[in-house]
Amino acid sequence: MNEKLKPVHVIGAGLAGSEAAWALANAGVPVILHEMRPVVKTDAHHTADFAELVCSNSFRSDDSETSAVGVLHEEMRRMGSIVMRAAMGAQVPAGGALAVDRDGFSAEVTRALTSHPLITIELGEVSGIPPEDWDSVIVATGPLTSDALARAIRRPHGRGRTRLFRRHRAHHLSRNRGYVGLLVPVAL
């Protein structure tokens, strides 16, 4: 059956793209997972691994009884999350929080995805609007989404809706500031 299915394209092998590819492949749908690193580097990333954690190493509270993010953890586990599975395998002590060894975590996500028979990895940047014949695409390009793709997202509103588009233009794509890099003191 799988041979007959066209692949779904997932752009970006961060946390969201990794989960999307994993869910598709485990449902029996072939996936082409596009990741621009290490071909194109970013200011935030240090490795070529999938699901690299660029800021904290914590997934926050793991308390599924009284914490909203804790209950989200538990829902994800029940849905078969690769991120939660890899996190449990790379856990470091952090009180009530679920924190991980970031290298071990990303290595496990990378291993799971690259060894899945229905996932094909394509290294390289997808810039602009994805080709017409990609009839199902998941864009998971993260907070550093390139300007080319960001502009492409705006463009399709195009003709016939120009006025509405203009009026709301400023609201279509926003930015705030994210963080990267944290501080890691060693040898106290």
Place this chain on the structure above:
Amino acid sequence: MSVCWFQSRYDKEGPGGTGKDYINCPMNRDEYNAFIDALIAGEKTDFKEWEASTPYFDGCLPIEVMAERGPETLRHGPMKPRGLTNAHKPDEKAYAVVQLRQDNALGTLYNMVGFQTKLRHAEQTRIFRTIPGLRNAEFARLGGLHRNTFLNSPRLLDPLMRLRSMPRLRFAGQITGVEGYVESAAMGMLAGRFAAAERLGQTPQMPPRTTAMGALLAHITGEANAETFQPMNVNFGLFPPVEVPPGPDGRKARGRDKVPARKRAYTARALRDMDQWLSPGSKAAE
């Protein structure tokens, strides 16, 4: 470690912890005030072009911006001393505490909890070495700032996360206006499930609105105010109101027990409905 000590806040053990998981660096009042002054005076990295029209996300401010908001801000934020007792001076309450969380399995790297910053790298090293216990610390990686681009999802995306104007494109992760690793991964899972169902000729099933998944999805795909849309962490405010059942003694929770009881009601309902959604007999799994 003659200055710092190992302790989790309130000695909380948690699922993978011991109750002594964090390194705590205490400050007295003078040390704290000097530290705040240094942060404010510290040289910041150059203002990048994209920053000019870009607001800060309030849940994730750089420490020097928090320091500028008022001298007490950090002491009630990432540097709060609550739930911690100085192992070297049990009778002396720290005025503020910097917590370090283990960052690798070996336990050779620690990160500074809640310390986002855009101070110049040389300034970070200089100022953070004034923190008690960190005088001789080496820094494996320093803090920085990046752009965070996100869509106005409530306006642009349909309930199944497709771009309304080009439905072959579906969006997932931080670009959809969720905040946080877990939330981003969660939205990736949903986008993958929806796309898989479509590809297999099935009808994609939305997660129940009462689950954390469903609550986040509903927020970004329409319930949030599009005019003021900003990235959102999962929180109980996104869940529909819940009926709090009486406790084991048959009485309603009162006073300080009320909030935990309500949270337990939210999470119990969420997990029950998630199981229902995932169960083979349900419509979702057909």
